[in-house]
Amino acid sequence: MNTDEILKNIKDKFSADVLDVFKKWETRATITINPASLLQIAEYVFKDLEFRFIIATANHTKKGFEILYHFSKDDIGLIANLNVILPADKPKIESLSNMFSATNWIEREIHELYGIEFLNHPEPEKLISEGNWAEGVYPYRREFK
Numbered sequence: 001m002n003t004d005e006i007l008k009n010i011k012d013k014f015s016a017d018v019l020d021v022f023k024k025w026e027t028r029a030t031i032t033i034n035p036a037s038l039l040q041i042a043e044y045v046f047k048d049l050e051f052r053f054i055i056a057t058a059n060h061t062k063k064g065f066e067i068l069y070h071f072s073k074d075d076i077g078l079i080a081n082l083n084v085i086l087p088a089d090k091p092k093i094e095s096l097s098n099m100f101s102a103t104n105w106i107e108r109e110i111h112e113l114y115g116i117e118f119l120n121h122p123e124p125e126k127l128i129s130e131g132n133w134a135e136g137v138y139p140y141r142r143e144f145k
Contacts, residue, residue: 003029003078006049014041027077030068035084035093038069042082042096045071051080053100058110060142065091065116086116095121113140 001009003026010031011018017037023029033041045051051071058067069082086093095118096103107118108127115138118124133139 001049002076003027006073006078006080007031009049010041010045013044017041028079030081030083032083032085035086038082038084038096039094039099042069042071043099045080045082046099049073053096053102054079056096056103056106056110058114058116058140060088060114060140062144064088065114067093067110067116069096091116092119093117094119097121097123112138114138115141 003023007021007023007029011021014033014037017034018031019034020032021029022032046053051073054070054072056067056069058065063085065086065088067084067086071080071082072078073080084093091114093116095107097107097118098120104121104123105127107121108124110116111118111124112127112129
């Protein structure tokens, strides 16, 4: 399966939850999805399409909190990002840590830096902030006018 076939497959299977598909290059694509469908789509990408989870990254923008979950299809060199946008006032999303143990630390780090709550995270203890900044302070949050 090539990049276009993979993206079409995901879009067709999850048409109600795929908000946008952007192919930057043949080897890089971003799929913006409904946050409520993250577990279902991530599982499909991993199990059925045989991608591996790489890492997650976050950013606070005027749209809200964006999280990119980076997956790789090594045999064709494709990096596919599942992109979710969470509301700034209630940034919550299901944790992928019960599916991918590799997300444990990055979700904890994102929580401490941005205040995003990862629901059902198996180990929500502090990772980096203990003694570094006050409780309830999220240093990567921005103030927008």
